[in-house]
Amino acid sequence: MRGTLFIVAAPSGAGKSSIVNACLERDRNICLSISFTSRAPRPGERHAEHYHFISADAFKAMIRAGDFFEYAEVHGDWKGTAKQSVEPQLAAGKDVLLEIDWQGAQQVKAQVPDAVSVFILPPSRAALEERMRKRGQDSEETIARRLANAREEMSHHAEFDYLIVNEVFDTAVGEMCAIFAASRLRLDRQVERHRGLVEALLSPE
Numbered sequence: 001m002r003g004t005l006f007i008v009a010a011p012s013g014a015g016k017s018s019i020v021n022a023c024l025e026r027d028r029n030i031c032l033s034i035s036f037t038s039r040a041p042r043p044g045e046r047h048a049e050h051y052h053f054i055s056a057d058a059f060k061a062m063i064r065a066g067d068f069f070e071y072a073e074v075h076g077d078w079k080g081t082a083k084q085s086v087e088p089q090l091a092a093g094k095d096v097l098l099e100i101d102w103q104g105a106q107q108v109k110a111q112v113p114d115a116v117s118v119f120i121l122p123p124s125r126a127a128l129e130e131r132m133r134k135r136g137q138d139s140e141e142t143i144a145r146r147l148a149n150a151r152e153e154m155s156h157h158a159e160f161d162y163l164i165v166n167e168v169f170d171t172a173v174g175e176m177c178a179i180f181a182a183s184r185l186r187l188d189r190q191v192e193r194h195r196g197l198v199e200a201l202l203s204p205e
C-alpha cells in the first residue's frame, strides 16, 4: 500500500518545525522530506539535515531537468521538494511529510489530491513576531520581510484540510499527532490494510 503524503504550512515563526519535530520523535513511521534551497544556511543549520543548500544556478538547473515535485520562490529564495525525496518513499509504503509554503501545497494537491494538508496559525501577530525574534537567527531586514509575507501566507489557510492554532505548544503537538493518526485510519486505507480480515468476517459460516 502506498504511504500517505502530509503537507504542513505556516507563516515563518508560527512553530511549524518545532511541532513537526516533536511529532516525528513520537511517530517513527513518517519521514520528513529534506528540501532543496538557494537560501544561505542559518547558524547551526547543516547540509542535508535541515536543507540541501545549493546555489541559485544549481537550483535552476534542477528545475530545467524536471527534478522537482514542487518548487517556489519563498521570501526571495528558491525552495523545492525533489521527486526523489517523495516518490520512492511513498511507493515503499512510507508516509512522507513536506514542510512547504502555500504555493508548493497547491502544486502538491493538484498532483496528489488525497495528500493531507495542515495549516498552523500563531495565536496573534505579536506572538509571531516575538517567536521570530526569539529564534535569534535572522537579521532585522529578514524579520521585516517575513512579517510582511506572513499575512499573504496566512490568507491561504482555508485551502488546507486541517487548521491548528499554536498557542500552547504541547496542545498543538497533540493535535498534529492526532491528524497523522486519524489519516491512517481513513476508511479507504483501513479497508485495503484489513482486506483479509473483512473477507474472513463476512464469509459464509
Ligand SMILES: Nc1nc2c(ncn2[C@@H]2O[C@H](COP(=O)(O)OP(=O)(O)O)[C@@H](O)[C@H]2O)c(=O)[nH]1
Pocket: 009, 010, 011, 012, 013, 017, 035, 036, 039, 070, 071, 072, 074, 075, 079, 080, 081, 099, 100, 101, 103, 104, 105
Ligand atoms: N514550496 C516550498 N516551500 C518550502 C520548501 N521548504 C521550505 N519551504 C517554505 O519556505 C518558508 C521559509 O522557510 P525557512 O527559510 O526555513 O524559514 P522558517 O519557515 O522561518 O523556518 C516556509 O514557509 C517553508 O515552509 C519547499 O521545499 N518548497
Ligand SMILES: Nc1ncnc2c1ncn2[C@@H]1O[C@H](COP(=O)(O)OP(=O)(O)O)[C@@H](O)[C@H]1O
Pocket: 010, 011, 012, 013, 014, 015, 016, 017, 018, 019, 131, 132, 134, 135, 166, 167, 168, 169, 170, 172
Ligand atoms: N506554542 C509556542 N509557544 C511559544 N513559543 C513557541 C511555540 N511554538 C514554537 N515556539 C518557538 O517559536 C520559535 C519559532 O519556531 P519554529 O518552529 O522555528 O517556527 P517555524 O518553523 O514555523 O518558522 C522557536 O523559538 C520555538 O521554540
